[in-house]
Amino acid sequence: MFLHLFIVNKSGGLIHHRSLSSKAPKLGTNEWLRIGSTFHSLYAIANEASPVKLPGNKKNGADDGIEEIQADGMTLNCFQTRTGLKFVITAEPNTTAAVDLGQILREIYMLYTDCCLKDPFYELEMPIRCELFTQGVENLIQKYSRIR
Amino acid sequence: MSSKSSAAANGQALWAKVPKANAELFALTYGALVMEVVSDSDGNVDEINEQLEKIGYSIGIRSVDEFLAKSNSPYCKNLEETANVLGKTAFKMFLGINCDVQIYNPPTSFSLILHDNPLSLFVELPDNYKDTLQYTILYCGVIRGALEMLNYKVECTLIKSTLRGDDVDEIKVDLKNILQDGAGEDYQEE
Numbered sequence: 559m560f561l562h563l564f565i566v567n568k569s570g571g572l573i574h575h576r577s578l579s580s581k582a583p584k585l586g587t588n589e590w591l592r593i594g595s596t597f598h599s600l601y602a603i604a605n606e607a608s609p610v611k612l613p614g615n616k617k618n619g620a621d622d623g624i625e626e627i628q629a630d631g632m633t634l635n636c637f638q639t640r641t642g643l644k645f646v647i648t649a650e651p652n653t654t655a656a657v658d659l660g661q662i663l664r665e666i667y668m669l670y671t672d673c674c675l676k677d678p679f680y681e682l683e684m685p686i687r688c689e690l691f692t693q694g695v696e697n698l699i700q701k702y703s704r705i706r
Numbered sequence: 707m708s709s710k711s712s713a714a715a716n717g718q719a720l721w722a723k724v725p726k727a728n729a730e731l732f733a734l735t736y737g738a739l740v741m742e743v744v745s746d747s748d749g750n751v752d753e754i755n756e757q758l759e760k761i762g763y764s765i766g767i768r769s770v771d772e773f774l775a776k777s778n779s780p781y782c783k784n785l786e787e788t789a790n791v792l793g794k795t796a797f798k799m800f801l802g803i804n805c806d807v808q809i810y811n812p813p814t815s816f817s818l819i820l821h822d823n824p825l826s827l828f829v830e831l832p833d834n835y836k837d838t839l840q841y842t843i844l845y846c847g848v849i850r851g852a853l854e855m856l857n858y859k860v861e862c863t864l865i866k867s868t869l870r871g872d873d874v875d876e877i878k879v880d881l882k883n884i885l886q887d888g889a890g891e892d893y894q895e896e
Contacts, residue, residue: 640774640781641855664775671772682767 560699561632561648563666564590567683568642570598574686578699581650597646600624601636625660635659639667657702669694710807713779713790717798720777724799733827740841751838758840762847770852773799785809785881788858789816792849792879820875823868831869840864845877857885 561582564575572594575587585593601623608622627634633654636646645663653659673691674680680688740758747753773779773796782788786809793807797818806819825842840846846862853860859882866876 639771641771643771667771668775671775675768675771 559650559653560703561650563645563647563695564594565670565686566594566598566644566646569683570595571683573684574691576692576695578647582648597624597636598644601638601644633659635663637663637667643667643670645670656705662698662702665698666695669698709787710790710794713787713794714798714804716777716779717795720795720799721802723776726802729824729827732824733829736825736844737829749834751835755838755840755843758843759847759850762844762849763851764847765844766848766851766853767855768851769800769848770855773852785813785816788853789818789879792853793818796852815878815880817865818877818879819866820877823875826869826875829869836870840867841869842867842875849877849879853879859883859885 559581560578562575562577565573567573572587572591575590575594577584605623623638624636626636628651630651632648633651634646634648636644637660638644645666647659647663647666649659669691670686673694674686674688675682677688677690680686739761740754743754743757743761747757777791777795777799779791779795782791789807789809793805797803797805797820801824803820803822803824805821808817808819810816823842825844829841831839831841843864846864849862850860861880861882863878863880864875865878866872866874868875
């Protein structure tokens with residue numbers, strides 16, 4: 559069962575979040591804003607702490623932020639695009655046996671590029687309020703929920 | 707496989723997948739847009755060029771994400787790879803055209819050579835604009851916008867144009883600097 563989806567822009571602001579099932583913790587938008595920016599910072603710390611970032615050891619384009627967090631009660635998967643946007647999904651731990659969360663996030667990224675970026679009235683870095691996108695994510699989640 | 711041929715193969719595959727628009731409609735729409743800018747700018751050519759470049763920039767910062775989401779291109783390790791992905795994969799995917807990539811030495815700049823240009827399908831520049839109006843400067847803006855989202859600051863110039871009597875269109879891209887992600891200079895240690 560999927561729990562929650564959130565999207566963080568490149569400066570750490572939450573631009574979209576939604577609950578994907580009734581089991582997801584009931585948190586308000588303010589809490590999610592805080593979680594989003596905290597996660598953004600932790601990701602940056604993980605990235606800086608990686609040995610490939612040492613001087614003289616520069617591997618161009620290496621990305622060593624947080625990709626996955628596993629716990630007994632949930633699993634979190636994060637996909638950062640090369641433009642600095644983070645797509646994060648949380649799910650119950652057994653979900654990963656049936657579906658690849660990273661794949662879902664990449665599909666959501668495609669929906670974002672098709673539905674939000676091509677809408678001339680959508681402003682970059684701002685909260686997403688595109689009906690098409692919401693609907694697309696809904697369909698995607700339903701499709702994957704049937705697989706399990 | 708060299709980066710050049712794999713980039714070209716990837717571009718071909720992507721072009722087969724994306725939705726197509728009528729080439730004439732595309733050229734005519736752009737023509738109408740240019741004429742609107744021309745009349746808004748009272749014929750001030752510098753302003754026209756600047757406006758068209760800005761429009762391209764807005765397209766670039768948006769379309770780069772679509773490219774990355776759909777192309778699955780590997781990370782580029784140097785500017786040469788970036789140039790190949792841009793010229794061979796991205797131009798093919800969005801415009802369906804093949805362009806030649808020429809890398810200069812030192813490798814801080816490259817040229818994209820377009821043998822056909824879908825924007826200037828029916829265009830003949832009148833004499834008063836012939837040497838000054840950069841009709842397809844839109845591409846420069848797109849490239850600048852797209853690469854800026856990937857932390858590359860570049861400068862783009864149209865150095866050849868079929869509308870001015872050259873045999874090809876050539877866009878030169880100069881890398882100015884690479885922006886760094888992460889903590890600012892103040893926090894860097896040796």
